Amino acid sequence: MREINDLSLLEEDESVITAISDGLTEYNRSTRPDPDAAPLILSIENDGEVIAGALGRSAYSWMRVDVLWVKESLRGEGYGEALMQRIEDISRARGCRAIHLDTHDFQAPGFYLKLGYQVFAELPDYPEGEKHYYMKKSLEQE
DSSP states (O other), X not given: OOOOOOOOXXXXXXXXXXXXXXXXXXXXXXXXXXXXXXXXXXXXXXXXXXXXXXXXXXXXTEEEEEEEEEOGGGTTSSHHHHHHHHHHXXXXXXXXXXXXXXXXXXSOHHHHHHTTOXXXXXXXXXXXXXXXXXXXXXXXXX
């Protein structure tokens, strides 16, 4: 095995993040091409201020929701549900058969369960004393 001496721990460096992400994306495209893969970026704005939004990606007939956020003072007013409904609509239009996401128990597992998501895995003590849930929802049954 080749000796590797130059390992750097960086706080944040966008060029390194891009290089690593692009490297993995290029590899994935070369081994499992998915011409339909596409990013998901949704926002709800009020007077030019982003008050809610979602980030994710569709690939391999699945939608992955990486981030769903609603400004704390506006939670419970339907913005999250509207975003998730739009994500489901976009997912169907892109030919996705299901959606997956993850959340901590101090975030919103009950919200996702109410929308029909199922827990398929749990990671205990992440963070300590809490649980991390991996959830999915089939779009084929609807």
